[in-house]
Amino acid sequence: MSTTLPSQQAEAFSDVIDTDESFPLDNGHAPVHLIPTEKDGQLKQTPVKTKGTGLSAVVSSFKYAIGEAGLMRGTLPMLQVNQKDGFDCPGCAWPDPDGHRSAFEFCENGAKAIAHESDRRRVTRDFFERYSVSEMSRHSDYWLEQQGRLTEPMVLREGATHYTPISWDDAYALIADELGKLDSPDEACFYTSGKATNEAAFVFQTMVRAFGTNNLPDCSNMCHESSGRAMTRMFGNGKGTVLLEDFKEAELVFVVGQNPGTNHPRQLSALQQSKRAGAKIITVNPLPEAGLMGFMNPQEVGGMLGIATQLTDVFLQVKINGDIALFKGIMKQLVEWDDAEGGGIIDREFVQQHTVELEPLLESLRAASWDEIARRSGISRDQISETATLVREREKIVICWCLGVTQHLNGTQNVQEFLNLLLLRGAIGKPGAGACCVRGHSNVQGDRTMGVWEQPKREFLDRMQAAFGFDPPRHHGYDSQRAAIAMHEGKLKVFVSLGGNFLMAMPDTRYGGEGLQQTELTVRIGTKLNRADLVTGKQSLILPCLGRTESDVRIDADGTKREQISSTENSMGVVQRSTGRFAPASKDLLNETEILCRIAHAIVGDRVGIDWLAWANDYDRIRDAIAKVIPGFEDYNRKVRQDGGFYLPNGPRQRQFPTPQGKAVFTVNPIPREEVGPGEFAMTTVRSHDQFNTTIYGPHDRYRGIYNARQVVMMNEADMVELGLKPQQPVHVTSCFEGNIRRVCGFKVVPYPIPRQCLAMYYPEANPLIPMERTDEFSNCPSFKLTVVTVEAADKRSDGHR
Numbered sequence: 008m009s010t011t012l013p014s015q016q017a018e019a020f021s022d023v024i025d026t027d028e029s030f031p032l033d034n035g036h037a038p039v040h041l042i043p044t045e046k047d048g049q050l051k052q053t054p055v056k057t058k059g060t061g062l063s064a065v066v067s068s069f070k071y072a073i074g075e076a077g078l079m080r081g082t083l084p085m086l087q088v089n090q091k092d093g094f095d096c097p098g099c100a101w102p103d104p105d106g107h108r109s110a111f112e113f114c115e116n117g118a119k120a121i122a123h124e125s126d127r128r129r130v131t132r133d134f135f136e137r138y139s140v141s142e143m144s145r146h147s148d149y150w151l152e153q154q155g156r157l158t159e160p161m162v163l164r165e166g167a168t169h170y171t172p173i174s175w176d177d178a179y180a181l182i183a184d185e186l187g188k189l190d191s192p193d194e195a196c197f198y199t200s201g202k203a204t205n206e207a208a209f210v211f212q213t214m215v216r217a218f219g220t221n222n223l224p225d226c227s228n229m230c231h232e233s234s235g236r237a238m239t240r241m242f243g244n245g246k247g248t249v250l251l252e253d254f255k256e257a258e259l260v261f262v263v264g265q266n267p268g269t270n271h272p273r274q275l276s277a278l279q280q281s282k283r284a285g286a287k288i289i290t291v292n293p294l295p296e297a298g299l300m301g302f303m304n305p306q307e308v309g310g311m312l313g314i315a316t317q318l319t320d321v322f323l324q325v326k327i328n329g330d331i332a333l334f335k336g337i338m339k340q341l342v343e344w345d346d347a348e349g350g351g352i353i354d355r356e357f358v359q360q361h362t363v364e365l366e367p368l369l370e371s372l373r374a375a376s377w378d379e380i381a382r383r384s385g386i387s388r389d390q391i392s393e394t395a396t397l398v399r400e401r402e403k404i405v406i407c408w409c410l411g412v413t414q415h416l417n418g419t420q421n422v423q424e425f426l427n428l429l430l431l432r433g434a435i436g437k438p439g440a441g442a443c444c445v446r447g448h449s450n451v452q453g454d455r456t457m458g459v460w461e462q463p464k465r466e467f468l469d470r471m472q473a474a475f476g477f478d479p480p481r482h483h484g485y486d487s488q489r490a491a492i493a494m495h496e497g498k499l500k501v502f503v504s505l506g507g508n509f510l511m512a513m514p515d516t517r518y519g520g521e522g523l524q525q526t527e528l529t530v531r532i533g534t535k536l537n538r539a540d541l542v543t544g545k546q547s548l549i550l551p552c553l554g555r556t557e558s559d560v561r562i563d564a565d566g567t568k569r570e571q572i573s574s575t576e577n578s579m580g581v582v583q584r585s586t587g588r589f590a591p592a593s594k595d596l597l598n599e600t601e602i603l604c605r606i607a608h609a610i611v612g613d614r615v616g617i618d619w620l621a622w623a624n625d626y627d628r629i630r631d632a633i634a635k636v637i638p639g640f641e642d643y644n645r646k647v648r649q650d651g652g653f654y655l656p657n658g659p660r661q662r663q664f665p666t667p668q669g670k671a672v673f674t675v676n677p678i679p680r681e682e683v684g685p686g687e688f689a690m691t692t693v694r695s696h697d698q699f700n701t702t703i704y705g706p707h708d709r710y711r712g713i714y715n716a717r718q719v720v721m722m723n724e725a726d727m728v729e730l731g732l733k734p735q736q737p738v739h740v741t742s743c744f745e746g747n748i749r750r751v752c753g754f755k756v757v758p759y760p761i762p763r764q765c766l767a768m769y770y771p772e773a774n775p776l777i778p779m780e781r782t783d784e785f786s787n788c789p790s791f792k793l794t795v796v797t798v799e800a801a802d803k804r805s806d807g808h809r
């Protein structure tokens with residue numbers, strides 16, 4: 008693997024990418040800017056918070072709702088969130104309690120997501136007449152989304168400077184026409200973001216396979232792909248094994264590579280329950296994240312008044328990508344004790360009955376070097392032993408994890424190392440124990456269950472064939488990273504996105520933009536404008552859809568009103584209905600499920616035995632089809648109407664491991680030997696408190712004490728001194744991978760409690776630095792959490808360019 012060159016050498020390369028130039032791209036329309044020309048506000052830094060949530064979060068949610076949407080549209084929807092007859096929160100995938108639900112079953116995160124959807128502002132045809140694509144692109148993504156909800160289908164014709172209105176039928180015909188011109192169905196690609204409901208996802212993948220390709224990349228490819236790989240390999244099933252109730256019984260909970268205070272606030276209530284029942288909580292993170300350190304539950308009086316529960320008992324401040332070394336250390340300690348004491352620490356009975364391949368793991372642990380473990384993890388031998396003591400004294404162990412571990416070159420192996428620990432202790436398939444893979448988007452897990460996957464299993468395709476009588480393509484398709492490369496190589500002509508923002512979510516923004524511009528047609532189904540609508544193929548369609556909070560009512564021939572329901576699956580395998588309650592943002596919007604059925608009607612028609620228009624008119628028919636194809640969904644229409652939904656079967660939870668060996672499989676995972684040389688840094692990317700992925704709600708990161716700016720580099724104070732950098736000094740950040748230099752400018756450095764030689768920057772602003780080719784060998788997930796970079800003061804640049 009290649010490493011960086013010192014940044015001075017960067018000048019020797021002609022293709023240095025500089026965000027000073029704002030990456031103008033041109034494909035015959037007019038130049039579009041990949042990086043907005045707008046600048047950040049006045050950066051302000053306050054001390055990092057030691058506790059999160061509480062009244063300030065509730066106030067903050069309501070402030071946001073009022074500001075964004077006006078009180079009525081803002082607060083009423085919030086009271087419907089996650090209620091049994093309301094809609095599934097469009098925020099994250101954390102589950103809802105089974106029994107009693109508080110009237111406020113939402114969090115700041117969900118409140119913002121809902122307010123964002125309930126926005127009163129509208130992007131109408133006048134807006135598109137006023138702003139050319141080129142003009143829009145000078146503004147930030149924040150500005151684009153602030154313009155409000157999309158209201159009618161729009162088209163950007165070849166060579167045109169402005170989007171113009173198009174009817175729905177003409178839009179479908181345009182898609183069918185472009186797809187009809189392809190030499191092979193594999194020249195088209197169909198991306199899914201994890202918000203799509205089960206019904207939409209099922210229609211999408213059925214349409215795509217009936218059309219003839221498995222090119223179904225999704226946001227999961229950049230998110231938890233590594234988790235799915237690891238769990239499938241070791242447990243035979245790619246989903247987490249714990250349920251919410253397990254948190255009440257757990258004795259020890261690890262939270263690894265996760266910032267729940269911002270990204271999964273309701274998880275903090277579960278952790279608080281564990282804590283109150285006597286559990287210890289161990290946090291593994293290079294950053295001391297506020298919500299995890301202390302938590303004020305906004306749903307309780309004490310929390311409202313600002314009384315915090317201390318959540319984290321042990322904070323292990325690992326170096327970026329130090330997790331394998333750390334977990335190896337914990338297991339090595341356990342094995343040393345087990346060897347010395349003649350057993351008793353490894354759960355031999357469980358291991359014997361339910362697992363294979365223990366010996367190679369034990370060998371590798373015995374052989375591992377303590378020195379290397381401490382050096383690579385950044386955690387002392389003493390702290391590792393203390394942690395191992397907590398582990399040996401407890402049997403009910405839950406390990407929660409998110410992107411801090413999955414988005415690494417060794418992301419799959421990171422997860423495998425946790426699973427090894429759970430297996431050694433028999434902490435799987437019993438109450439209060441197991442693997443808690445904390446998913447991101449609210450239905451990202453459901454979309455996979457519905458078959459949105461570029462590598463479908465044979466059995467799944469066989470069932471599709473049996474249900475619909477067409478022969479689905481058998482060769483695998485492109486995942487997100489391979490799709491971006493294929494686009495850049497000119498192999499993809501049509502790119503359709505079901506939601507999301509492929510351009511800004513992927514690594515190497517310039518490369519991604521160049522790829523998109525090579526296509527003939529890009530189509531995006533979405534609720535608000537984003538940059539992916541500006542950096543497009545020769546032609547582009549924006550198809551605006553209803554949000555999940557909005558009602559989808561049909562009026563039958565006899566005048567009766569019929570409410571369509573949809574459904575989603577949360578992070579813990581519970582499938583629930585979701586019913587929109589609020590008036591649509593525009594009369595011309597359609598539900599994305601209906602849009603997809605109508606596209607399918609235009610491109611596939613009656614070539615397969617599906618009446619797409621009947622599906623469009625009644626989602627019960629789609630669910631009947633799902634029931635035929637997907638195990639666990641039998642009798643879907645009845646079960647989805649039960650309050651609280653239904654659980655999907657999960658073998659490993661019952662200690663049934665459907666691997667080829669029929670047992671759980673231990674793995675050996677080497678400590679990554681990535682060298683960060685002198686003067687170089689390991690840079691990770693994180694979300695601020697005011698964003699949902701590529702959607703920026705505001706310029707602040709309250710818990711981290713960073714205000715008014717996102718073009719920020721968080722750096723250890725000692726490193727700043729060494730580089731002679733002052734707080735807020737402007738810097739350039741440069742990465743070099745396989746000879747390609749990538750650089751971003753106009754960033755400011757801030758002192759932050761992060762380990763030496765580690766940096767944190769915000770996603771997506773840092774994405775231009777991340778190489779497309781650097782991915783996990785098993786999951787192909789981009790290495791968003793570690794890019795080797797150099798940092799230099801803006802005024803030190805050798806070419807005088809600032």
Ligand SMILES: Nc1nc2c(c(=O)[nH]1)N[C@H]1C(S)=C(S)[C@@H](COP(=O)(O)OP(=O)(O)OC[C@H]3O[C@@H](n4cnc5c(=O)[nH]c(N)nc54)[C@H](O)[C@@H]3O)O[C@H]1N2
Nearest residue numbers: 264265266270327328409410411447448693694698699700
């Ligand atoms: N409000 C809000 N909620 C969201 C989202 C959002 O953008 N905003 N996004 C949703 C989505 S799609 C997802 S996938 C999830 C993401 O949820 P998270 O995974 O919590 O999101 P990130 O901000 O990427 O945070 C990564 C965490 O890992 C830590 N980390 C970085 N590198 C390492 C490392 O090498 N080792 C360890 N142990 N830790 C590391 C970071 O310090 C940070 O705390 O949240 C979902 N929920």
Ligand SMILES: Nc1nc2c(c(=O)[nH]1)N[C@H]1C(S)=C(S)[C@@H](COP(=O)(O)OP(=O)(O)OC[C@H]3O[C@@H](n4cnc5c(=O)[nH]c(N)nc54)[C@H](O)[C@@H]3O)O[C@H]1N2
Nearest residue numbers: 200230506507508512532533534535537692700701770791
């Ligand atoms: N550097 C770096 N890059 C990352 C990550 C990281 O941690 N670091 N995280 C990665 C992860 S985990 C993920 S999941 C991806 C996210 O990648 P995506 O899922 O592609 O991106 P989002 O920002 O979630 O998509 C936002 C857009 O979705 C549309 N939208 C919102 N609601 C709806 C709806 O109900 N229906 C439809 N059809 N559209 C809607 C809106 O138009 C909005 O602009 O980014 C990845 N990229």
Ligand SMILES: [Mo]
Nearest residue numbers: 226230447448
């Ligand atoms: Mo995600």
